[in-house]
Amino acid sequence: MTVNESQLRDFTQNIFLAMGCSHEHATLAADVLLKSDLRGIDSHGVARLSGYVRLWEKKRINASPDIKIVHETATTATIDGDAGLGLVVAPFAMQVAIDKAAQYGSGWVSVRNSNHFGIAGYHAMMAVEQDMIGFAMTNASPLVAPTFSNERLLGTNPMCYAFPAGKYPPVIVDMATSAAANGKLEIAQRSGKPVPEGWVQDADGKYTTDPHALKSGGSLLPLGSDREHGSHKGFGLSATVDILSGVLSGAGFGPWVPPFVAFLEPPVNPPGQGIGHFLGAMRVDGFRPVEGFKKDMDTWIERFKCASTIDESQKVIIPGEPELEAEADRRINGIPLVDAVVKDLNELAAKFGIAGL
Template sequence: MKVQVERLKEVSIEILKGLHLPEKEAGLVAECLIRAEMRGIDTHGVRFLKLLSDRVSRQMICIPTPLKVIREEGATALLDGGNGIGQVAAHKAMKISIQKARDYGIGITLVRNTNHIGILAYYTQMAAEEGMVGVVMCNSAPSMAPWGGVDPFFGTNPLSIAIPCNSKGPIILDMSSSVVARGKIRKAQRMKEPIPLGWALDESGTPTTDPVAALKGTLLPIGGPKGYGLALMIDILAGVLPGSQYGPNVKTFHEPLGPTGIGVFTMAIHIERFMPLVQFKTLIHSYSEMIKNSRKAKGVSRIYLPGEIEREKEEKSLLEGVELNDSVIDELNKLLEQVKSPVRLNSFQRK
C-alpha cells in the first residue's frame, strides 16, 4: 500500500520523539529515512526505527546525541559522535565541511564513534545544493572478505559523490564497495527469495543463491580486487583516520552487540575556486547529454546517469506516496503503541 510522504514523516517523528529524541533530531532522522524510502532504497528506510528502538531499550545508544568537536583547524575538523544518532553526526559534519569550503575552498570533517547514518546521498546532496561537490564515505560491520579470503573483514563501506548540474538535480553516485548492499541480502531473507549468483559466497567460500548462507558467509566486492581495494581505502579514511573502529572491530547496527564504532568522512569542494559555478553547471549538463545520447547497446532504450533512477522514484513518491507492505505498517503501529502514542497508521491514511 502507498502512504503519503508527509504522513509517513509525521508517524516517524512521533516514534522518534517517543524514543526521546529531541524535536530537531527526530525531524532530521525522519527526513533521512523517508528520503531513502522515496528513492526506492527501503533497506535504509523506516525499518531503521525498529533497530533504533531495540538499541534504546538496551541503553546501547546515547540520546540526545552528545556530539563534540575534538579538533578544528583551518579546512579540517574532527567530531566525536558520542555513540549517538549517526544521521545527526553526519549531517553536522557535512554542514561544517560546507562552511569550511566557503572559507578555504575545501572542507573535510571526519566523525568517529557514531552509528548507522542511512543513505549517503542525503549528505552529498547537501553540498551539491550549495553549489559544491560533496563526498561522503563511511565504514560498516564486517560482511566482505579481502579478495581471495573467505572470512568477512570489511564492511560494504559505501561512497557517495554529488555533482551540481543544470538539469533537474545533481548527479549523485551512491554505492557500496560490494556487488550489492548487505541490506538487499537481508531483504531477500525476509521475503524468502533467492539472491542472484555472484552476490555472495557461503562460509566455505562457495558461490551461493541462499541469502541465509550469504549472511553467514561473505559478500563479493564490486569489480573483484578493485572493490576490495576501494573498501580498504574507505575503511582507512573513514575509520582509521578519525580514530574510530575499523575492519572486524566495527559492530553491526542490526544486532544488539554494543556500540558500532562507525566512522564517517565528509568533504565539500567549492567549485567557484576553480571556475564560475554557472560555467561548471553548463559544462556538466552538456557532458551529461553527450553520455545520454551516446550509442546504445542492443535492447537498451535509455542511458541513465548515476542517481537518476532514484531521483525519478523520489519525484513519483512525492506525487503518489511511498510503497509500504503490510508488515512494515504493522511494525510502525507496534512502535507507536510501544511509545504510548495515540497515533496510528490506518488504512484511511494510505493513498
C-alpha cells in the same frame, strides 16, 4: 501497503521523539530516512527504524548526544558523535565541512563514535545545494570478506560523490563497495526471494543465492564478486572508505566496527570508537566559475544520455536518475512498504503508545 509521505514522516518523527530525541534531531533523523524511501532506496529507509530503536534500548545509541569537534584546522576537523544517531551526527559533520569550504575553498571532516548514517547521498547532496561538490562515506558492520577470504573484515562501506549541474539535476554517484548492500538481502528475506549469484558466499566461500546465508556464517562479496571480475577493485574501494572513515577519525575499523543489530555485542577492546564517517565539500568556484562548470556538466549529461546503446529500448542512465524518478513518483503516489515492514513499524507504534500506520 502504500503510505503518504507526510504520514510516514510524522510516524517516524514520533518514534524518534519517543526515544528521547529533541524535536530538531527527530525531525532531521526522520528526514534522512524518508529521503531514502522517497528515492527508492527501501533498504535504508523506515525499514531500518526498528534497528535504531533496538540499539537505543541496548544503550548503544545516545538519543541526546553532545556532538562536538575534538580536533580542527582551518579546512579539516574530527568530530566525536557521542554515540548519537548517525542520521544526526553526519549532517552536523557535513555542515562543518560546508562552512569550512565556504571560507577556505574546501572542508574535510572525519567522524568517530557515531552510528549508521542512512544513505550517503543525503549528506553529499547538502553540499550540492551550495554549489559545491559533496563527498560522503562511512564504514559499517563487518559483513564483507576481502578477495580470496571467507572472513568478514569489512562493511558494505558506501561512498557518494555529488556534482551540481545547471538545467539538469545533479549527478549523484551513491553506491556500496560490496557487490550488494546488506539491505538488499533483507529485502529478499522479507519477500522470500533468492538473491543473484555473486552477491554472497557461504561459510565455505562458495557462491549461494540464499538471502539468509549471513546467518549461517556466510559473507557478502566485494564489488566485482570474484578476482576474475575485479573484486580486488571493490576490496580496494572498501579499504579506502574504511581507512578514511575509521582509521583517520579514531573510530572502529575493519572487524572492530560495531554491529548494527542489537543482539550482537560490540567487539571487545576495539582500537577505536563506534562507526566512522568521512565527509567533504569543495567549492566549484575554487576551480572555475560556477556557471561555466554547470554548463559543461549539462553538456556532459546530454552527451551520455544520447550515447548509442546495444538495445534501443534501453538508454544510458545518469547516476542518480533512477532515484530522482522514484522520488517524483513517490511524492505523488506514496511510499510502498512490504507487509513485514508495516508489521515491524506497527509493533514499534504499540511499544511507544503512538498511532500506527
